[in-house]
Amino acid sequence: MCNGCNCIGNWTGQKCGNCSLTCENGGTANQVCYGCNCIGNWTGPKCDKCSLTCENGGTANQMCYGCNCTGNWSGTNCDECSLTCENGGTANQMCNACNCTGHWTGPKCDECSLTCENDGTVNQMCNGCNCIGNWTGPKCDECSLTCENGGTANQMCNACNCIGNWTGPKCGECSLTCENGVTANRMCNGCNCTGQWTGPQCDKCSLTCEKGGTVNQMCNGCNCIGNWTGPKCDRCGLECSHGGSPDRECTSCKCVAEWTGDACENCNLTCQNGGSANAACHGCLCTDKWTGPTCENATTSLDNMTAVLAADQSSRAWLSVGLSGLFLVTILLLVGVGCNRIRRIKRRMHKGNLNLGFDMTELPNEPGPFIVGQVETTQQFTQYLQGLVSTFYNRTEPTAQTNIVRNHTD
Known part of the structure; x- marks a missing residue:
């Protein structure tokens, strides 16, 4: 029967002349009535889907023409970080804090975290301290006072604690006093003693004198007594002749044979009948006709x-x-x-x-x-x-x- 049309797609009506396609969010059906012409960021067969992409946790608004951004994100798609960092700092990837440089800190790198010690103060760049006295270093915690010869700076860094005999502001002066014309050694822990002087201050004489001798004031020799002599008064200076030898006390000579006298210089041999002692004083040189140890015997025969x-x-x-x-x-x-x-x-x-x-x-x-x-x-x-x-x-x-x-x- 010819009483109506069989329509296809979204067409409708007796003659299939009406488009039944419904488009949302301001969209309109196209001429062939098989899709919608969407506006803005709407898309889909019926323009009911928002194609707007929001980053960093942002969401599209109801009108699908912008993003509702979170935190410090901004921009159409929430892809712009609005966080402002000072003093050379930069926002992090999350745009929720600043990456600060040096000693700067805080959400916007506007706070200086540098601590200066020993009464030092932070400079304007927050990269160093204005130190006072002998203090130095980034935080004024280093003492620049140089102490010599093993000395160490005191806690105030204004003087040196010296050791031994060292003294002075930097422990560079030796306070050791050496006597008898000598000087302290390089370590300032003793004296360079000369001769027989000894002791920490070269004030003791190590020279030993024997046989009752005494050390002289210069400590370079002994004052000997009697016949004793030598650097230490240990040699007997008594000279004995003709084989004689000094006694133990070095007061007199012990003579041999017929020798006598203080130095055994006199021959005590008595020769008779005109005889005379020989040079060795152990026999007589007899005159004619006399013989015997002391020329006491007359003789004429062989x-x-x-x-x-x-x-x-x-x-x-x-x-x-x-x-x-x-x-x-x-x-x-x-x-x-x-x-x-x-x-x-x-x-x-x-x-x-x-x-x-x-x-x-x-x-x-x-x-x-x-x-x-x-x-x-x-x-x-x-x-x-x-x-x-x-x-x-x-x-x-x-x-x-x-x-x-x-x-x-x-």
């Missing part, structure tokens, strides 16, 4: 000489050699002269002073064959025999005994 030599133990060996030599000379004499001269010698031996059996002074002066031609007269033989005896005795005692032998051979 036997006495032999007895004197034999008395000396150190001369016994040489005595035997000497007598053997004399015996050999006698044999040569007997062989050289011949039997006739031997008989004459024997008769004359008993008249002489020697006990060997002949008188040397009465032997003939004419040449003879004895001693292999070296001794041709009695006088030469006598001199030869005396030289032999003298040589022998010089080997045994090269001092006084030589003179003694000569006395016997004369």
